[in-house]
Amino acid sequence: MNNAFVSLSLLSTAIFSGATFAQCNADFTSIYTIQGTAKSSALQGQQLSTRGVVTAQIYLGSKAAGITLRAIEQGNAQASASLFIADTNAATAYQPGQLLQISGIVTELHSQTSLIDISDITVCDTGLSVTARxxxxxxxxxxxxxxxxxxxxxxxxxxxxxxxxxxxxxxxxxxxxxxxxxxxxxxxxxxxxxxxxxxxxxxxxxxxxxxxxxxxxxxxxxxxxxxxxxxxxxxxxxxxxxxxxxxxxxxxxxxxxxxxxxxASNPRPENPAAKPAKALRIASFNVLNFFNGTDQTPSFPTRRGADTLAEFERQQAKTVTALAALDADVIGLLEVENNGYGAKSALASLTTALNKVATKPYRFIITSEQPGNDVIKVALLYRPATVGVEGKAAMLFNKPFDWGSRPPLAQSFRHLASNELVTVSINHFKSKGSCPKDRSTKNADQHDGQGCWNALRTTSAQALSDWLKTQPTGVKTNKQIILGDLNAYRMEDPVQALRDENWQYLHNKDTEQYSFVYRGRSGSLDHALASPELAKQLKTLQHWTINADEPTALDYNLEFKSNDQQQQLYAPNPYRSSDHDPLIATFEF
Known part of the structure; x- marks a missing residue:
């Protein structure tokens, strides 16, 4: 028996034998009986009296305030020994350690067995020991x-x-x-x-x-x-x-x-280490619906991102701080608004803002065709001071990239310090959400841990690998890298499909990797896989944990925050600039 129950059980022997109970000798229904062993009480709706020791006062100052009672007698070990008394007056009138006899009506209050409409409360004793279970x-x-x-x-x-x-x-x-x-x-x-x-x-x-x-x-x-x-x-x-x-x-x-x-056992990480002078650093970053709304009237709220200009400015400031700290020669971006490459586009706005703080300016790759029909797209930034563009910007629009998975973008670069040619592919596969209505389809949740649309993501991985083998940029190189948000965790089929095609999974063997936290579980949705020839040159791989570990309350959004909180919870730093962590791969040739 639990120690808490032992102490109270022993107390009850002395209490019941004393004169104190003269005023509490009326019949009562045990809390064990009220609770029962089912999810709801069999005594719902009944007016009755029960008895127990006050263990806590909760939700003080709210309409839900009340006290909790614990039975002092022994009962069914499969039933709860405690009961919530929903009464705002009782919440302040009675203290832990008081033995009460209470009359009221049994109900399931928001799924919790409770006593409401309290009609009588008698104090039977005070100063009893209350021990937490x-x-x-x-x-x-x-x-x-x-x-x-x-x-x-x-x-x-x-x-x-x-x-x-x-x-x-x-x-x-x-x-x-x-x-x-x-x-x-x-x-x-x-x-x-x-x-x-x-x-x-x-x-x-x-x-x-x-x-x-x-x-x-x-x-x-x-x-x-x-x-x-x-x-x-x-x-x-x-x-x-x-x-x-x-x-x-x-x-x-x-x-x-x-x-x-x-x-604070998991302190915020500092900025990534400065890139060695002759190294090549490639990064990817899901920038969480970076929309400036310039292709709609009015511009705000945008279709997915900021609701107001003020929110957009806050979002852009945090995103720019994070991007600048990556110190990367090539950066793959995900969830950028698909509103072109003009001076007013979201991509141009972000690049212009970044170049105001970057030590070396960036440019963005422009594709000859619109990057698909989705409202978001993938994009590539690069630093002309360290890499040169080679060949053409290539995108794949055929199935399965005509819907769901966004068209991948590939571009070859010449690393100026080493003269090596590297092709970078940035990718964003279909998410696990918005499941198909037809539960019999292969894209429905198979209850194997991979969620919905796994078949589409796996087909996307296979098609991507086949496409990159054709050297779509027109540049022949055995050094290629696949980056991005594959919306699949490390051991799932899409990642395995790429590994089966001899793409090498890049990871830091010394640390537990994750880039995303969802419903209390951590994992990597963002990955880097390289050709064997490029993988051999990997120096470091880092998930920069600035976002997934941070509270959403620290993001750029203004809603659900008081005026004071809008200032106190926000800073133009990289922390909670997105919901995904950036991925950084550094190579030395």
Whole structure:
């Protein structure tokens, strides 16, 4: 039996035998009975009386405020011993350690078994010991959360931040006992990968800020305020987590009853090391819907990116800072607005802004045809001071690049320091979202961990490899590199299809690689694969972790932020300039 239950069980013997219970000798229904072992109570709608020790006051100051009671008698170990009392007056009138007998109506309040419409509360005793129930991740079953509903729990283990996506909107952080990787980042797709994805749920817990409000201001974590300089990153660690397990329509979470201690275990990375003078550096960066809206009236809101000119200027400033710090000779860009190459285009705007701060100016490759019909395109920047353009800019528009996967762009460059010819291909395959309506098609989710459109992405990889073998730029070279957002994790079919064609996967063997965080899992959607001849010359490969680990609240957007937060959460630095991390490959010949 859990220590918390032992201590309270022993207390009950003395309490029931004392005169204190003279005023609490009425019949009551045990909390265990109210909770039951099903997901909802069998006693819903019934008016009844129950008894328990106050363990916590939660959501104080909100319309959802209440207290939690824990039974002092022993009961069914498969049922929760605690119950939420939804009453704003009780939330402030009663303290942890008080033994109460309460009458009310049983209901499922946002999926949590609760007592509402409180009609009578009697204080039976005070000063009782309240001990949090010890819980350790991973759980043995997701059903454990139902048994913990309403319980005061604590984690003695150090936990790791795995996701901060909802920190800004809801004050929530996903924690786990370790950093969780996307299953298909570390193992082959299939039943085992799907099983690992399900099993990883046992390793996570959502910790709430206890405010019961959207867009909290200020944004607090561990007693600190989130700002552009004071961040909370995925990979940071957390201690002293104690709180009440609450269930709502979005799942289970822990509402802290004491302040968690957040430790900056994953500090922000510095700028990439300066490129050696005679090296060739090639990078790719998904710039997250960089739109300036010049081909529409009015220009804002854009179709995908900034909603206002002010947002665009904030986005551009962060993006430029990140691009300049890459110190790359060639940069492949993804998710640039497909509005041409003219002076008012998004690509021209970005390049002009970049050249105001870059140590060596950039130009962009211009294709002879429009880069597909999608609203976004891929693009290439290069530094004429270090590389020269050779051959033609080539794009592939045939299937499967006529829809879904964006047409790839290839351009050959001569590295001026070594005179080597290198062909760079920048790519953006179809995402896993917007699944086909026909679930019988091969592009539907096969439940193997690869999501939707895997067949299209795999066909795209095969077609890309075949195309590059034809030397589409008109320049013959055995040094080629495939870069970009393939929307596939490392062990998935599209990446494997390229490796099967002898493309060498470039990675840093000394570090765990990831470029993206989604729903509390980390993995690489952005990849670099090179021909064997070029792969031999690789000096370093780096995912510059400036974005995926950072809270979305620190991006350029203005919505859902107070006037103060619009200033405090923003800085024209590279952190959270996008949702993807840049990829940097440095070669020495």
């Amino acid at each position: 010890e819980v350790q991740l991973p759980l043995t079953s997701m059903n454990e959360w139902e048994k913990l509903e309403g319980e005061l729990i604590q984690f003695s283990q150090t936990l790791t931040v795995n996701d901060t996506y909802d920190l800004g909107r809801y004050g929530e952080v996903i924690l786990a006992d370790k950093r969780l990787m996307v299953a298909t980042e570390i193992m082959q797709p299939g039943k085992n990968a799907a099983a690992l994805t399900e099993q990883q749920r046992l390793h996570t817990v959502v910790v709430d800020d206890g405010l019961y409000q959207q867009n909290p201001d200020p944004l607090q974590f561990g007693g600190k305020t989130l700002t552009a300089e004071n961040t909370l990153r995925v990979g940071d660690t957390v201690q002293n987590v104690q709180g009440v397990v609450v269930q709502d329509d979005r799942g289970y979470r822990v509402v802290p009853t004491r302040t968690p201690v957040y430790i």
